[in-house]
Amino acid sequence: MRPPLVDSFDRRIESVRVSVTDRCNFRCKYCMPAEGLQWLQRTEVLTFEEIERLATILAAMGVFHVRLTGGEPLVRRDVPDLVERLVKVPGLTDLALTTNGIALRTLAGPLVDAGLRRINVSLDSLDHSRFAEITRRDMLDRVLEGLEEAERYPELRPIKVNAVAMRGFTEQEVIAFAELARRKPYVVRFIEFMPLDADRTWKKADVLTGAEIRAMIETVYPLVRLDAPASSTAERWGFADGTGEMGFINPVSEPFCSSCDRIRITAEGALRTCLFANEETDLRTPLRSGASDLELEQIIRAAVLNKRMKHEIGEPGFVHSTKSMSQIGG
Ligand code: SAM
Numbered sequence: 001m002r003p004p005l006v007d008s009f010d011r012r013i014e015s016v017r018v019s020v021t022d023r024c025n026f027r028c029k030y031c032m033p034a035e036g037l038q039w040l041q042r043t044e045v046l047t048f049e050e051i052e053r054l055a056t057i058l059a060a061m062g063v064f065h066v067r068l069t070g071g072e073p074l075v076r077r078d079v080p081d082l083v084e085r086l087v088k089v090p091g092l093t094d095l096a097l098t099t100n101g102i103a104l105r106t107l108a109g110p111l112v113d114a115g116l117r118r119i120n121v122s123l124d125s126l127d128h129s130r131f132a133e134i135t136r137r138d139m140l141d142r143v144l145e146g147l148e149e150a151e152r153y154p155e156l157r158p159i160k161v162n163a164v165a166m167r168g169f170t171e172q173e174v175i176a177f178a179e180l181a182r183r184k185p186y187v188v189r190f191i192e193f194m195p196l197d198a199d200r201t202w203k204k205a206d207v208l209t210g211a212e213i214r215a216m217i218e219t220v221y222p223l224v225r226l227d228a229p230a231s232s233t234a235e236r237w238g239f240a241d242g243t244g245e246m247g248f249i250n251p252v253s254e255p256f257c258s259s260c261d262r263i264r265i266t267a268e269g270a271l272r273t274c275l276f277a278n279e280e281t282d283l284r285t286p287l288r289s290g291a292s293d294l295e296l297e298q299i300i301r302a303a304v305l306n307k308r309m310k311h312e313i314g315e316p317g318f319v320h321s322t323k324s325m326s327q328i329g330g
Pocket residue numbers: 024030031069070071072073098099100120121122162163164191192193194195196197325326329330
């Protein structure tokens with residue numbers, strides 16, 4: 001084992017989100033533009049071998065949690081092969097995947113066979129026309145079928161369903177989502193809309209807060225607070241009668257930067273130590289020009305020492321991200 005990876009505010013880094021592609025088959029309004037994003041060339045994207053090497057170096061420093069994301073990770077071919085490689089990395093004990101769900105119909109089984117045990121599926125509406133409005137694709141049924149397929153594998157738990165909460169859009173389905181969490185083995189979570197939309201229309205007034213949503217649910221279904229690990233981004237709430245669980249991820253109204261344990265690696269191999277920091281550290285060039293594991297470790301440690309104390313969303317001088325969530329890896 002190597003010494004732990006720690007930033008200058010004494011936060012220990014234990015979690016990395018790895019984007020496997022910047023491409024996506026949806027065009028969610030809060031994430032991508034309707035058209036016109038420039039895709040990375042195939043040669044610019046890290047290979048599975050390169051991702052495995054970085055994960056191995058990070059795991060030796062105590063980064064035990066890896067989440068694969070994108071873009072839409074499952075549009076990249078052979079992601080189960082990457083899962084199979086990563087579950088064998090010493091020290092990497094928690095591997096998860098975030099997906100829009102449309103490929104789960106065919107890939108849930110191969111992912112489980114490869115060793116995946118945790119999955120998050122993004123789903124912003126349970127109504128066909130509203131789903132199509134927000135994702136700009138009419139594919140709700142495929143996502144629901146993907147979720148049903150995931151449910152067939154009891155090893156794949158918890159299944160988390162994540163909805164982005166936007167004022168003027170989400171309110172009318174809050175109770176339907178709560179009922180989904182009661183009816184199905186899904187932990188349904190609301191994530192506050194963040195200024196990571198390629199269209200750059202985000203305004204603080206568009207954020208429907210977790211507290212507001214929880215109050216709406218409690219008018220119908222009383223909730224009780226559940227324990228969550230200190231570094232968790234989500235507040236956990238259970239239904240008072242014991243049936244089902246909800247989560248609230250409130251980065252805008254209740255920032256959790258002081259306990260942040262995360263870094264990100266973009267599809268092209270850039271290290272991002274904060275979602276909202278526009279500066280990145282290139283890992284691909286050293287990876288491809290013969291850097292040793294120790295040299296890569298030193299580059300990563302130096303970048304982590306510069307991790308920002310906090311995001312400044314809503315504060316004067318806040319600069320909207322130059323990249324969309326799909327280009328960073330959510
Ligand atoms: N395509 C996959 C998906 O949608 O699950 C993985 C990548 S996506 C960028 C990861 C997560 O980021 C999704 O849950 C998505 O809803 C969320 N997301 C994207 N843009 C966001 C924004 N502006 N604010 C809050 N969450 C956002």
